[in-house]
Amino acid sequence: MSTSTFDHLTPEQIEEFGEEMDALRQRLVADLGEADAAYIRTVVKRQRQLEIAGRALFYLPPAWPAAVAALSLSKIFDNMEIGHNVMHGQYDWMGDPGLNSRMYEWDTVCPSEQWKYSHNYIHHTFTNILGKDRDIGYGILRMDEDQQWRPYYLGNPVYAFLLMVFFEWGVLLHDLEVERIAAGEKTWAETKHLHRGMLRKVRNQTLKDYLLFPAVTGPFFVPTLIGNATANLVRNVWAFNIIFCGHFPSGVATFSREETEDETRGQWYLRQLLGSANITGSRLFHVMTGNLSHQIEHHLFPDLPARRYPEIAPEVREICERYGLAYNTGPLRKQLGSVARKILRLALPTRTPSYDGPEVVGEPAAA
Amino acid sequence: MGLAQTLLRSRALEALTSPHGVDRYLEIANPMWAAREVRARVVDVRREVDVPGHPPVATITLQPTSTWRGHRAGQHVQLGVEVAGARRTTRVFSISSPDSRAGDRFTVTMRANPDAPRDRQSVSRYLVERAPVGTVVHLSQAQGEFVLPNRVPDHVVLISGGSGITPVMSMLRSLQRRTHRGRVTFLHYAQSPDHQIFAAELDEVRRSGWGIDVHLLHPELGDPALSPAYLERLVPGYRDVPTWACGPAPLMSAVHAAYDGSEALHVEYFKLGTARPDGGAAGEPADGTVSFARSGVDVGNDGGTLLEQAEAAGLAPESGCRMGICLTCTTRKTEGTVRNVLTGETSSQPDEDIRICVSVPCTSTALDL
Numbered sequence: 149m150s151t152s153t154f155d156h157l158t159p160e161q162i163e164e165f166g167e168e169m170d171a172l173r174q175r176l177v178a179d180l181g182e183a184d185a186a187y188i189r190t191v192v193k194r195q196r197q198l199e200i201a202g203r204a205l206f207y208l209p210p211a212w213p214a215a216v217a218a219l220s221l222s223k224i225f226d227n228m229e230i231g232h233n234v235m236h237g238q239y240d241w242m243g244d245p246g247l248n249s250r251m252y253e254w255d256t257v258c259p260s261e262q263w264k265y266s267h268n269y270i271h272h273t274f275t276n277i278l279g280k281d282r283d284i285g286y287g288i289l290r291m292d293e294d295q296q297w298r299p300y301y302l303g304n305p306v307y308a309f310l311l312m313v314f315f316e317w318g319v320l321l322h323d324l325e326v327e328r329i330a331a332g333e334k335t336w337a338e339t340k341h342l343h344r345g346m347l348r349k350v351r352n353q354t355l356k357d358y359l360l361f362p363a364v365t366g367p368f369f370v371p372t373l374i375g376n377a378t379a380n381l382v383r384n385v386w387a388f389n390i391i392f393c394g395h396f397p398s399g400v401a402t403f404s405r406e407e408t409e410d411e412t413r414g415q416w417y418l419r420q421l422l423g424s425a426n427i428t429g430s431r432l433f434h435v436m437t438g439n440l441s442h443q444i445e446h447h448l449f450p451d452l453p454a455r456r457y458p459e460i461a462p463e464v465r466e467i468c469e470r471y472g473l474a475y476n477t478g479p480l481r482k483q484l485g486s487v488a489r490k491i492l493r494l495a496l497p498t499r500t501p502s503y504d505g506p507e508v509v510g511e512p513a514a515a
Numbered sequence: 516m517g518l519a520q521t522l523l524r525s526r527a528l529e530a531l532t533s534p535h536g537v538d539r540y541l542e543i544a545n546p547m548w549a550a551r552e553v554r555a556r557v558v559d560v561r562r563e564v565d566v567p568g569h570p571p572v573a574t575i576t577l578q579p580t581s582t583w584r585g586h587r588a589g590q591h592v593q594l595g596v597e598v599a600g601a602r603r604t605t606r607v608f609s610i611s612s613p614d615s616r617a618g619d620r621f622t623v624t625m626r627a628n629p630d631a632p633r634d635r636q637s638v639s640r641y642l643v644e645r646a647p648v649g650t651v652v653h654l655s656q657a658q659g660e661f662v663l664p665n666r667v668p669d670h671v672v673l674i675s676g677g678s679g680i681t682p683v684m685s686m687l688r689s690l691q692r693r694t695h696r697g698r699v700t701f702l703h704y705a706q707s708p709d710h711q712i713f714a715a716e717l718d719e720v721r722r723s724g725w726g727i728d729v730h731l732l733h734p735e736l737g738d739p740a741l742s743p744a745y746l747e748r749l750v751p752g753y754r755d756v757p758t759w760a761c762g763p764a765p766l767m768s769a770v771h772a773a774y775d776g777s778e779a780l781h782v783e784y785f786k787l788g789t790a791r792p793d794g795g796a797a798g799e800p801a802d803g804t805v806s807f808a809r810s811g812v813d814v815g816n817d818g819g820t821l822l823e824q825a826e827a828a829g830l831a832p833e834s835g836c837r838m839g840i841c842l843t844c845t846t847r848k849t850e851g852t853v854r855n856v857l858t859g860e861t862s863s864q865p866d867e868d869i870r871i872c873v874s875v876p877c878t879s880t881a882l883d884l
């Protein structure tokens with residue numbers, strides 16, 4: 149495993165840390181109400197307006213860039229601040245079927261049902277446990293020293309680039325575990341229950357973006373088609389970059405199966421904290437990331453409304469400081485640079501035992 | 516159905532608005548526009564009964580969206596409101612107005628639920644006491660089999676108690692509108708004349724005759740309680756006369772006893788959404804039973820999480836993280852008070868989705884499992 153920075157804590161201290169997190173959680177739950185409901189409804193409204201505006205502006209050829217911008221933003225809001233968060237059950241308490249984790253379907257090719265399984269269950273429960281959390285490298289990249297190097301990984305940067313460009317398709321195929329099928333650990337037939345849902349969703353999404361909407365703009369069929377594809381691409385690139393900054397900047401810890409067996413609640417919180425990284429930025433930036441710029445707070449409290457993460461971040465950070473725990477954060481450029489370096493570095497076999505630069509970025513609190 | 520509705524429900528529009536659906540866009544423009552969902556605007560709230568010291572009763576007039584398919588007298592509707600714009604709570608109410616057609620206005624009549632604590636959300640209390648005209652509520656289509664047949668029999672008996680009068684009032688009004696020529700015996704039990712819902716209208720009906728016998732009874736003031744002897748006196752051979760009855764449990768058991776399994780009797784049960792509002796506090800001894808309705812299994816509550824209790828009972832509900840974050844185990848709770856072990860929050864709402872891995876039952880609880 150890499151960079152464990154909690155050796156100085158006694159088991160009792162770890163549980164105390166967990167209790168502080170639980171208390172924070174309870175305070176937030178008790179406070180949920182009108183403001184949270186109003187917020188998410190406003191975001192949904194803006195997203196729908198942007199979408200309608202984007203679709204309509206394709207009738208006006210000179211406004212093509214504006215149309216693409218509006219549609220890209222719409223898809224980003226839909227997938228991140230609305231889709232991702234609603235599907236975490238963050239707004240289930242509202243009792244609104246339109247904002248319910250079981251019913252929400254998002255504007256991307258991956259069926260929400262399948263994503264919820266691999267994301268809410270696998271990734272959020274087994275965060276950063278090698279061999280369990282399939283989000284470490286998504287089965288195609290080498291994102292951790294402890295992943296055994298193979299010549300295949302020489303292509304690491306190329307695979308990462310392709311995953312970025314085709315991100316929504318990568319997310320769609322995630323559940324198939326193609327790499328395990330290739331390795332003979334799983335058969336194609338075992339993925340059969342996923343196929344129908346995938347095909348239906350892919351059909352609906354491609355029909356809409358690549359046939360129907362271009363068709364209804366009549367003579368502008370081709371510009372609309374290209375515009376829609378561009379909007380999907382923009383969303384792919386944005387989502388990929390934000391998400392990769394969540395767990396892969398250097399200094400983020402990974403864990404082994406053994407050390408996380410029989411984990412207590414305090415240890416679980418600790419793993420969530422040490423396995424995530426934040427990005428600093430403006431308010432608009434946070435909203436555009438679906439508040440995943442507060443990946444740490446999100447991993448501590450995945451089912452609480454994301455708009456609360458910035459609000460509690462100072463408190464979480466203060467608690468971390470008291471326990472001498474690293475709180476990994478930094479501006480987008482820094483976190484991205486760190487991720488990019490890691491992708492390149494891990495394409496080659498690990499040069500033991502040295503590594504370039506300090507492992508813990510951000511401002512680790514002094515122990 | 517107008518051209519607009521046909522268009523709104525077309526496959527083409529559905530494909531274009533996928534995956535969200537047409538309604539998610541329409542509601543932004545105007546909550547009263549809908550292609551499939553049903554909503555309504557409150558157009559009038561009228562107090563029916565207002566006795567100091569007792570919960571008031573009011574009739575709410577609703578203008579539904581054009582998606583409302585109408586109702587048959589005796590049916591009920593699920594009505595959801597968002598108090599203060601946040602949590603939506605849904606309850607079932609009987610419709611009190613006569614049969615309605617698609618898009619027609621209709622009324623629901625309800626008593627403000629006296630058991631609901633002030634700070635919690637009570638749909639009836641909100642609608643009766645606070646909802647301003649213009650409030651938009653969420654509806655289901657009309658539901659229920661407690662309805663008059665298309666060919667109304669010559670003689671009909673309608674029995675009700677308390678606010679159970681609403682569905683039979685809808686029937687009575689429909690019979691009048693359909694110019695039913697037969698006889699109607701209308702029996703209603705209330706606490707006192709002051710508590711009588713629809714008093715003026717019933718008085719009018721009684722005086723105008725038209726083959727409708729209205730009996731308003733107040734047993735607390737000495738009127739006869741419902742008994743076979745009393746029914747026999749009013750309606751000789753009543754067991755064979757088609758009868759519709761709706762009211763509180765004691766009245767309903769008297770009705771059942773009096774009709775003794777007769778096929779002429781039709782009843783409506785109210786599922787009262789008022790489980791113990793106090794719930795149970797942490798550390799209280801576990802009691803009650805846990806019923807897994809779909810599997811037909813009942814077990815004694817052992818105080819563990821519902822997921823553990825289900826597994827101990829030999830069921831295999833879906834689960835993932837077992838710590839409340841992945842939502843895999845979400846199950847509908849139809850009855851009972853449960854406590855969330857993460858937050859300590861208790862909730863008693865019927866028909867609520869809960870994460871069974873972090874919920875322990877405080878009272879007898881029923882799950883759709």
Ligand code: FES
Pocket residue numbers: 833834835836837838839840841842843844845870871872873
């Ligand atoms: S099993 Fe994951 S929320 Fe219950």
